[in-house]
Amino acid sequence: MSKDNIELVKKLLDESRNITKKYDMISRETGIDFNLFDIVNIATDERSICRVLCELLLPSGNHGLGEAYLEIFLKDCLQADFNKADLYEAKIYPEHKTGRGRYIDFVIKLKDKFIPIEVKIYAGDQDLQCLDYYRYAENMNKQKQQLVYLTLSGGMPPEHSAKGLTKEYDKDGNHIGYKEVKQISFSYEIIRWLEKCLALPDTIRKAPIREIILQLIRVLRRITNQLEDTMSNEMIKEIMQSPEYLKSAVAIYNSLEDCRKAIITNIFDEVENYVKHRYGINRLNNGHDYKNDNCSFAYPGISYKLCNLKEKLELWLRVEIDQYMFVGFCIAEGGKAYHKKYKEDIPEIENISSKRRYNDSWWCYYEDFEEKDNTPRFKGGYNEMFYKMLDKETRKEFVSLVVEKFDRFYTQHYKK
Numbered sequence: 001m002s003k004d005n006i007e008l009v010k011k012l013l014d015e016s017r018n019i020t021k022k023y024d025m026i027s028r029e030t031g032i033d034f035n036l037f038d039i040v041n042i043a044t045d046e047r048s049i050c051r052v053l054c055e056l057l058l059p060s061g062n063h064g065l066g067e068a069y070l071e072i073f074l075k076d077c078l079q080a081d082f083n084k085a086d087l088y089e090a091k092i093y094p095e096h097k098t099g100r101g102r103y104i105d106f107v108i109k110l111k112d113k114f115i116p117i118e119v120k121i122y123a124g125d126q127d128l129q130c131l132d133y134y135r136y137a138e139n140m141n142k143q144k145q146q147l148v149y150l151t152l153s154g155g156m157p158p159e160h161s162a163k164g165l166t167k168e169y170d171k172d173g174n175h176i177g178y179k180e181v182k183q184i185s186f187s188y189e190i191i192r193w194l195e196k197c198l199a200l201p202d203t204i205r206k207a208p209i210r211e212i213i214l215q216l217i218r219v220l221r222r223i224t225n226q227l228e229d230t231m232s233n234e235m236i237k238e239i240m241q242s243p244e245y246l247k248s249a250v251a252i253y254n255s256l257e258d259c260r261k262a263i264i265t266n267i268f269d270e271v272e273n274y275v276k277h278r279y280g281i282n283r284l285n286n287g288h289d290y291k292n293d294n295c296s297f298a299y300p301g302i303s304y305k306l307c308n309l310k311e312k313l314e315l316w317l318r319v320e321i322d323q324y325m326f327v328g329f330c331i332a333e334g335g336k337a338y339h340k341k342y343k344e345d346i347p348e349i350e351n352i353s354s355k356r357r358y359n360d361s362w363w364c365y366y367e368d369f370e371e372k373d374n375t376p377r378f379k380g381g382y383n384e385m386f387y388k389m390l391d392k393e394t395r396k397e398f399v400s401l402v403v404e405k406f407d408r409f410y411t412q413h414y415k416k
Helices: 003-030 046-057 068-077 084-089 129-140 186-199 201-205 207-223 229-239 243-279 384-388 392-413
Strands: 091-097 103-109 114-120 147-151 167-169 175-178 181-185 301-308 313-321 325-333 363-367
Touching (some): 046 068, 046 103, 068 186, 103 129, 129 147, 186 201, 243 301, 243 392, 301 325, 325 392
Parallel strands (some): 114 147, 147 181
Antiparallel strands (some): 103 114, 167 175, 301 313
């Protein structure tokens, strides 16, 4: 990038900073950032978000608008054929158990339809998960019905989840999805649905319902990286002053993910240096390591082997990032995540915690940081602490919290 281009980028950043400061001040004065989804830390919790969606969709829900929200959802988000007369009798089932012991996030049941909806915000898919859900729904339906796959951006399920379903391709031969799966997104379909619900006269008259929907829209805009309309319009106006400004904006956008990766790498580097100096142990260098592909995978982390378990399993102590950073014990097999359910107790992990989780996850116990305001948020919209990770002293203070938890796990929970 030439010197002139660098100067343009700096100028655009200065203008953007001024716009951001203005809207930060407006937010403080209006209280618009007072959001219950953030306060109770459920903004990206799939189970909690699903329960809110289910309550809005339920015709007999406490919102008191009957089938109005469900009708818009079926028509606009799913483009589903339905008999309007059947809607009031519709049932909405959160965490619907399948015959294989798995749970579909929620299900819409009409007179002649059984619509399974699987929600993915940041969690990964299990092996054959979408295939299992589709086959289960197929047995429940009087007519064929797609599995609805709801993600932040409308992406398709990974191959290990949809293996056995029919792949679909575009005219250029690119794999774009599966015939049996309907892909929808929070960023478009769900936000547009909520905006239409918000615009209904009955919603406008009911302040509690109106405010909850508004807060949910704001949360979804944030975790899908969308600015509020007024701020976005002002940014767009600034960027579109010239081709050079637009080019600079693209350059900035293309650099953002690399900035996030660099911040994460700096934190893990400092954790690694601490552990090596204090305990003399080296991190595991494998596909689960943060240095693999420069933190490009969904859950970057750093792992340390503690001991061998029965049946060639290993116990690891791991620091990982999802939305926030957390520390915990997990089980691995052959250097890879062990997802099978524990058939019986493993003596070596008896002392870890009474809260052991026996499920499909490779984690047997973990803890995050309760004071979220003092913890950087790496996904779903960055918080102030994330930005402060550029400051060496602030980052050092946060790393000290991480290694303090690591020490406690290493020396107290794990009994050699």
